[in-house]
Amino acid sequence: MSVQIIVGAQWGDEGKGKIVDHLSEKVDIVARYQGGANAGHTVVIGEREYVLHLIPSGIFHPHVRCVIGNGTVIDPIALMDEIKQLQQLHVDIEGRLLISHHAHLIMPYHKLLDTIREQTSEKIGTTGRGIGPAYIDKVMRVGIRIVDLLDRTVFVAKLKRNIEEKNKILKKIYGNPELDVEKIVDEYEEFDKKIDEYVTDTSLYLNTALREGKRILAEGAQGALLDVDHGTYPFVTSSNPTSGGACTGLGIPPTSVNSVVGVVKAYSTRVGNGPFPTELSDPIGDRLRATGGEFGATTGRPRRCGWFDAVSLRYSVMVNGIKEIAVTKLDVLDEFDHIKVCTGYEVNGKRLRTFPTDVHTLDDVTPIYETFDGWETSTSSLTSYADLPANARRYLEALASLTGTELWIISVGARRDQTIFVD
Ligand code: IMP
């Protein structure tokens, strides 16, 4: 039994795409367990940059099979675009992509409702990809799943019922024009013909593979602090990026999981609204954004930037069961003379020992920082841990000891060869 889970341990955009691509070399299957086209996983191969939204980041390794699990929500338009893009780049996906028949479909009304809700005062700062509304329908038990496409009568009936209800909401609550059922049916029939070859019972597939001794990487999207149960609710996404989500989102047993790796950025970023204790709304924050190229891969939005937060990380390590971390974008800190790490929170003069997930307390905390000397030299061409400047190693080792983890991978650039394994 061999499953390794790769989770984002912060607010997403930690560089999971790069790490998963790298680790894919040594596995048989990469399986994505939650989220949808809200994710943007960037993989750089040679001089080319690829941004994946739904397809697992193992797709660039020809020997790897890629699974989109039942826990995901699939936007047919985004998926077809992504498949087309890969075909144009001559990435052969024939027989290598498997999509769960239990994954839910994102319909045009989900995107519309997402966008409309974001115009109200209860704005979350979503990606506008229809993620929340699609998961609402899943939990409401009115969602349309990939399997429903197999039977036209069932599909059309479900769609009609949904559209009737959504039209009432759109018209009566939001004063929006109504949607045309026939047009949507036609669009989805087109999709149905194209997707058929990929659809299967992926839980059965994965469990069979496990029995045969195959190695599986479970790829999370977003990050633990955006988890709908464990994140900074309500400023979260609508699924479970934490490691537990891998079991429910793929239909594999917890006993098959060997390890959980947390991907963390050497500093912090967040896109969208919600508390962010170490945020820097100053020239240092701007410098992190500019040097780190911190703009959303899906929406292009500038990311909020700040120092590494060991308090939230300790929480993330606990909830996910992280033993090893992969620290990304270390090179972004190369030119800083001083680097800070948040080691505690203070609220009303009292020090907090644990991470408060309620947003009101989090909004009020003052971070307590420890300052480290920078290394002020480029790390981007280094290939061994021992070659890193002493101050860089000191910084990394502090991150590990403050969060109770071990350093496994250090990434010093976007390319595959800019990856250091720590023995
Ligand atoms: P949604 O997932 O589009 O509903 O957005 C909910 C929150 O999660 C917003 O703050 C988004 O910015 C954030 N979010 C969603 N996907 C990602 C991601 O892949 N990286 C970083 N933040 C994300």
Ligand code: MG
């Ligand atoms: Mg991203």
